[in-house]
Amino acid sequence: MVLAPTGTEATVPLVAVLSGLFGLAIGSFLNVVIYRTPRQESLIAPASHCPLCGEPIRARHNIPVLGWLLLHGRCADCGSTISVRYPLVELTTALLFAGLCLRLSALQLLPALPAYAYLAAVGVTLAMIDLDHRRLPNVIILPSYVIIAGLLAGASLWTHDWSALARAGAGGVALFAFYLLLAVIHPAGMGMGDVKLAGILGAILGYLSWAALIIGAFGGFLLGAIVGIAVLAAGRGTRKSALPFGPFMITGAILAIFVGDPLAQLYLRAMGQV
Structure with missing residues (x-):
């Protein structure tokens, strides 16, 4: 007989998914930290922008991973290449958050x-x-x-x-x-x-x-x-x-x-x- 999961066990996958989504958002912020901290720049202002042309990144292009895919890895204004490392940082952070949730639950x-x-x-x-x-x-x-x-x-x-x-x-x-x-x-x-x-x-x-x-x-x-x-x-x-x-x-x-x-x-x- 297969027993139904308890309330806590049943919520773990949901918490893991939510943790992963939260990790995507955090990963997007980490890209800012990675770029600006060594340069001693503010993490708050100015808003995210292309480091080459300086144009602000539009809200729809700031969606983690999906924004990079929509842009085909290029700036919407000047066409300069956006490193694949940006979505990889976001995706890695999301996977780590979800994986840690499952591991710590176990x-x-x-x-x-x-x-x-x-x-x-x-x-x-x-x-x-x-x-x-x-x-x-x-x-x-x-x-x-x-x-x-x-x-x-x-x-x-x-x-x-x-x-x-x-x-x-x-x-x-x-x-x-x-x-x-x-x-x-x-x-x-x-x-x-x-x-x-x-x-x-x-x-x-x-x-x-x-x-x-x-x-x-x-x-x-x-x-x-x-x-x-x-x-x-x-x-x-x-x-x-x-x-x-x-x-x-x-x-x-x-x-x-x-x-x-x-x-x-x-x-x-x-x-x-x-």
């Missing part, structure tokens, strides 16, 4: 969704800025400590799970200290922006589990090594070529949120521990 941690959605938004933003400018702006990272701490505390208050909040604090301190040690030992290979980002990722991963923290922390190094080898093999760089590490850290953390615990269980089974 873990019975849905009250923590605002914290993880915020991390996804900040992660997409920082990854793009680091790729473009090789830096992680303090104006984004430092306030994120306060915001994520507040959102995780709110989730713990809702669920009465204070051990998760304590684990988040310990995880943030541990990963910050680890990256700081690496920066001291090898300053050329690790920037302080990476160190500051590590504290945020450590907290958000530690809130889930120790397994997620460990896999997320070392996942970034693994991804960096794989891409570095691929760059060398393709002749696109040398051993001295510097790659921005922030995107690898963020990708490793996101992957750990979704598959950290299953990977840990798989490893333990392989070792005969479970």
Whole structure:
């Protein structure tokens, strides 16, 4: 006999869809943040406009993803090319928001969704800025400590799970200290922006589990090594070529949120521990 889903279970797909739609809107704003923050421009004024001709973008063309498709990837006024990265940022943010909703629901941690959605938004933003400018702006990272701490505390208050909040604090301190040690030992290979980002990722991963923290922390190094080898093999760089590490850290953390615990269980089974 197939049982009908409970009220909470039945609403999860709807919440995931709404989260995805909200993610589309947030992704549109993130494109503004990614472009203007490194240039120290206001995020409020002027309104969205073509960076080449300066003409304002019409409201119907500001619809996430669809606006880019309607314009065929070109400015409606001057015809200049609009990078495909704009709709990709919007779509990626939407998928992350929806996916995090489903994942946290499965873990019975849905009250923590605002914290993880915020991390996804900040992660997409920082990854793009680091790729473009090789830096992680303090104006984004430092306030994120306060915001994520507040959102995780709110989730713990809702669920009465204070051990998760304590684990988040310990995880943030541990990963910050680890990256700081690496920066001291090898300053050329690790920037302080990476160190500051590590504290945020450590907290958000530690809130889930120790397994997620460990896999997320070392996942970034693994991804960096794989891409570095691929760059060398393709002749696109040398051993001295510097790659921005922030995107690898963020990708490793996101992957750990979704598959950290299953990977840990798989490893333990392989070792005969479970």
